[in-house]
Amino acid sequence: MSEPISALRRARYEGFVTVEEAGLQGMVQIRGDFDSEIFTRAVSSAAGVAMPAQREALWEGRQGLLWMSPDEVMLLCPYPEADRALARLTNDLAGTHHLALNVSDARTMFTLEGAGLREVLAKLAPVDMAPDVFRPGMLRRTRLAQVAAAFWLRSDTRAEVICFRSVAPYMMELLSTAAATGSEVGLHGD
Amino acid sequence: MLTLKCPYCDVQAEETELHAGGEAHLTRHGPDSSDDSFESYLFTRENPKGVHFERWRHSHGCGKWFHAARCTMTMEVFGTYPAQTTKPPQAILDAITAKRPGWTWRELS
């Protein structure tokens, strides 16, 4: 069997924030009726975490769920386990209207590490990144400069960003430029 | 550059995250419709100076369509609401009446 590769094979940049492509990441796109207990129970048990609330990211180790819209969540898991999670969901939701797809290869995930990560994101996204407003566990779908992206904070010093795979080189360059040493704004996290 | 609250995300999104979709609450006219009603469905728009109902999509966000009641002259936003409805919620109509007494839009007032 062929070994898959991520878009940038863990490219890394160290500025005032460290930017790294996270490598292969399992992602299962799930759409369904959040009011249906069958649905939410199946999703929760496949992910191993509770259903996230509006704009919330929930995780337990490498398993997680991201709130994407009122009828969509993204399940996070190790890359090789995505098909298994998908099969489990499909089985649990047989007969229930839903959509579940392994989209691990469609997107690229980046990690940002460092106290200045709020500034890096605030240079690129029209989002209030103030610590009292955007807190760990919150997720935002928006744009970073010219491309669609979602990001969430694992902590005040670690953020994760996902975008479409085709723009991964653009995103890497973008995040690296925003994180370049000397361009600290000096507003958040210093 | 305006901002609108996405009723699905509860995010005050700015215009660059949104996609404008023209006038709201159009009734689709299909194969059985008359030439006049089809023409009106496709091409006739209110284009008011003042209170207006529009469709917007939170395109750089949840991807959902919603409606906005807005004043085209002052950019005042009276409210936003999900697109899965054929007419504006009463609360929005009341909010407009409170601020723009005597307003009309199509058959609404």
Place this chain on the structure above:
Amino acid sequence: MSTRLPTGGRLTDRTYRVGFTFNGKRLNGFAGDTLASALLANDQVLMGRSFKHHRPRGPVASGAEEPNALVNLGEGNRFEPNQRATTTELFDGLTATSQNHWPSLEMDIGAINTHLARVLPAGFYYKMFMYPRAFWKHVYEPFIRHSAGLGKAPDAGARDADRYEHFYHYTDVLVVGGGVAGLMAAKAAGQTGAKVLLLEQTAHWGGRAPVDGGLIDGQTPETWVTSVLNELHAMPNVTLRNRTMGAGVYDHGYALGYERLTDHAPDLDGPRHRLWRIRAAQIVTATGAIERPISFAGNDIPGVMLASAVRDYLVNWGVSIGDRTVVVTNNDDAYRTAIALKKAGLDVPAIIDARNYGGGALMAEAQGLGIRVEQGRGIAKVLGGKRVTGVAICNQQGEGAILDEIACDAVAMSGGWSPVVHLWSHCGGKLDWDEAGAFFRPRAEAGPTGADGKPFVSVAGAADGHMALASLLKDAAQTGTVAGNNAGFSGQTSAPDATDVPEKPLEPVWLMPQGARYDLRMKAWLDYQNDVKVSDVQLAAREGYESVEHTKRYTTLGMATDQGKLSNINGLATLSNALGEAIPEVGTTTFRPPYTPISMGVIAGEARGPLFQPIRQTPIHAWHENHDVHWEPVGQWRRPYCYPRGEEDHAQAVIREVKAVRQSLGLLDASTLGKIIVKGPDAGRFLDMLYTNMMSTLKPGKCRYGLMCSENGFLIDDGVVARLDEDTFLCHTTTGGADHIHAHMEEWLQTEWWDWQVYTANVTEQYAQIAVVGPNARKLLEKLGGMNVSKEALPFMTWVDGTLGGFPVRIFRISFSGELSYEIATPAGHGRALWDLLYAKGAEWNITPYGTEALHVLRAEKGFIMIGDETDGTVIPQDLGLDWAISKKKDDYLGKRAQARSHMTDPSRWKLVGLMTEDGSVLPEGAYAVAGGTNANDQRNTQGRVTSTYFSPTLGRGIAMGLVLNGPDRMDEVIEFTHVEGFTVPARIVDPVFYDPEGEKQNV
């Protein structure tokens, strides 16, 4: 002469000497200098030439309002024209050159324009260059282009060496302006608990107050500023940013801040400028006021300056403009300049006060210092050429008869102060005329309103017309508190006590003397940068320009890079006097952002070079790059156009690639094709509405080509739909269509059929998709092994999942070339490896990667349409002979009703046919077929147009498709197509399928 005084200069550090050059001359200044103050310290008053008349000019101001002292800064990749010397902080190694002159600043040929001023009046260009018409293109326009433009453009090859960025910031209260009013307002707003951002355009806090004096809580303004700054720095909810200009105010609390990070210190790391994209619940503009010049003859001669600027240069930088300064004024404030100069040991031969009643306490103080005060007098004219040598004084009420001449080398003028109302006005704030102050001030109840319908901009201090320290601080404290309250916070701050010297009222003086003769008026400048004089505005009024907006454009008053900061009120008053109307009746021009010019770089931010635009890359992108690809941009994707080998040109490469596909084996990266999953119990019903064909009857395992139309009936996309299971379809779209067709689907699902049970997902990027095409395609797949791809197991228009050569794949047996063809989808992470394997294993059949141009030729040979070539937003499927793909059984689909409209069913609509030139040549792209006669516009009638045209390597001749009137009924007829060279090209109407009309090749 202008010089550095032995002491003084609150902003300069005399222990640190800074070297710089001006027009190649090496000069020295001190840390803390601006370029203007350092040049003045070196007796360099002449800093440039005006735009139209090339008049010698020195600085007239000391800050952002400066119209004259524009210079070229830097060299090479850091060269920038039109930089204001007054706002350029001096640094070691700065290089500046002056503008708008040839051959030199001192000796300028263009200055002849000044002697031609009589024949260069308002509207000169409009009047002069009207006739003869033929002269415009070859004489006038080249001449005007040659003379146009301020400063010099950077070299064509230069690339901006600096970095720029944006920064999004959200705050409760934004305060623009870091003078005492801004500081007070920020403190008051901050004490309510609101998040406050305070911006100051210069490097220094406190604005004019430390120069103008007075007492705040018994302290000097300077001491008070220091203590307030300490308080603000200690407040965690307050952010202070100096060197950051509030550039513009826009809808819904949006504001732009322009931060200049390294202009004063180019050796610093990091971005040069940062654009703050601010959302504020409340905006307080504390932007101060700007002093107005007075219109008298020679008011532009170097050495004539605003009184406040003379004072600034003295107090801030320890620089005197001249040894003998005559002060001319219509108000008390200018007396401060006279007093400051006198106290610094400089000579003030006279204060010319236009008011018969003179000034108040400040006048008394000046007289006490022994300064001569002339009341009710004016300046008839300034004497001198490149420098002031004296003034001739006259009665202000007269026509300019000279009473006396006073020798001097500087003139300090003050026509009163105008609040800086730009930011208030940007988003629609209204203004009132203030008779007492003779200025426009914000009308508090008519400010810009935000999303909630409530005002979000308020004005504090001098910007609000409060010129005296005590009332200014009170206003600022109140405004700051209210802004905090309106942003949802409570709290109250009281203003400090301040003492002001009582002043006598100003007397408006719009022309000096009030009855000045023509020869004086035509030397009395209103707009320095664009050389607009009092006589020009008066001429415009006489010629019928009554609206200020028209007069502005006709005379170019206020249209220079300073946007009329000094000239607008004087110009407006001159116009209103000429029209005999009151100033408020004449109205103001519109203020537009930015307040002062901001760099193009900061607007672009990070979006340059590799970040100019996102380039979407397929998983196989790097392989193409390593194989001499020639790229074609398709939306944001880059797709291989062709892969030239050795000496091949593009056309030759395409021919080789097409032949390889037809004869043996080709390989295409089709990853960019859109792939959308549509799933749910109503998926079939939904696709029946979306496509013109019937999709609900498609069997799982099968594929069907489909067409999508807009509700207008026009063809918007096409592609192959595969049914994956009972509930699930996979819709292929064009490369450009993936995103918008997905959006189109969601739009109909969310806004029209929201009760239908359907979910969609755009999975375009989940898969790399590779087309293996040609007579040997099956052999290659069989060589990889793992799946039965025989005709029987995988017939044409079917698909199958499996493992091919160790790769998880889905194979679609579809063809866009007319050859035996498999499109193989594999998760993107496997894409590159699968491509490499196919390429390696295909060597025995001379496997040939081909690009989009070969793809186009192959499909055109087969008569397949291409969205964007055969369609242009006005074409319906029926025009393209695609009636076979339009279901007759369906009651409805998007576009069906529109296609029944009379214009759509008109038999004279142009229809698709094939076209072959008689001589085998390739028809020009987009060429029209001519018909007899002419239309109403005297243009030749047309009867068709070319939509696709190529050289066909398979047929060895040009082939084309086009839309032609009654085309399908006119087979074999020869019609004429236009050619740009003027002649026409005959072409025969033929069937659009040029190759394998029976479709045998793809069905083997």
